[in-house]
Amino acid sequence: MHRFSPDTIKLQRAQQVDKGQQLIRLLVMATTIDFLEMRAFVAVVTVGSFTAAAQRLDTDKARVSRTVRRMEEKLGARLLNRSTRHLSVTDVGRDYFERASSILAAAEAAEAAVAQQAQEPQGRLKVTAGVEFGTTQVDAWIADFLQRWSKVSVETEYTNRLIDLVHESFDVAIRIGPLQDSGLSARKLGELSYGLYASPEYLRSRPDIQGVPDLADHDLIMHTPRGRPSWTLVNSNQIEKIARTPRCVVNNTITARNLALSGLGIVQLPQYLALQHIGDGTLEVVLPGWARSTVPVHAVFASTRYMDPKVRRFIDLCRERFRDNLSPSN
Secondary structure, X not given: OOOOOHHHHHHHHHHHHHHHHHHHHHHHHHHHOOHHHHHHHHHHHHHOOHHHHHHHHOOOHHHHHHHHHHHHHHHOOOOEEEOOOOEEEOHHHHHHXXXXXXXXXXXXXXXXXXXXXXOOOOEEEEEEEOHHHHHHHHHHHHHHHHHHOOOEEEEEEEOOOOOOOOOOOOOEXXXXXXXXXXXXEEEEEEEEOEEEEEOHHHHHOOOOOOOHHHHHHOOEEEEOOOOOXXXXXXXXXXXXXXXXXXXXXXXXXXXXXXXXXXXXXEEEEEXXXXXXXXXXXXXXXXXXXXXXXXXXXXXXXOOOOOOOHHHHHHHHHHHHHHHHHOOOOO
């Protein structure tokens, strides 16, 4: 094994530091280099000659050569070693090439992304969501979307089954709850907050409720899509589990709300579904602060480098409407 002496190692480190400082100076001075000059230099290094670079850039050899020479003069450093038969890159030129290539790639990606956003949405957008959330919230989002963008049409399927977006050719799915691992992309729209509610008529006819244990003396309406009916109620760091036979078990929150409005017991609902009824006095809050934990809501879509404009605009609108109408502060 070849071993370097301490003096050799120190010399190498000093050279690396000097090289790094020189590169930093180049990058600072590179603000005077425009993208056309940088693109010319990258093309020369990539293809290995001024002639081939000129062909790639659809210009002449002399212009490319002058451009690179002008860059070197601005930077105060030699980037290329030239001879009549050979062209090579200096160490500093090689480092500059790597960073310049990254800068150009990032700029092209940024331009492509902006171009995608700037395009007017058009064509058919296929959307899926759960039945309840779809009819109570997504309907309005779609109506707003169609009013904003006249060249878009929308096809929806509201279902509680898990749709395969790729194989069933859907653009966006609005999904409530933790996401499954998949090759799909997702953007969080927000979180749903919950509360306990009952009609004034029901509460007047039953014992007062001062704490969670008092729920044992009351009729409960539980939304249980599957499994045994139960509630896990949270208030700050306190957790209470309610597991007993409720008066009503349903698999639909709309039905649960309607039964509570009929005075049949206490129900747990997402706040957005109860808000109107709190306002008109047909429901009252029970045990403020106690409810299940918040539940995330995501827009899920097929993973692509650049989203179709109609998909991007629809998801942006969904996030906007969720923030304005469904955030806990509202």
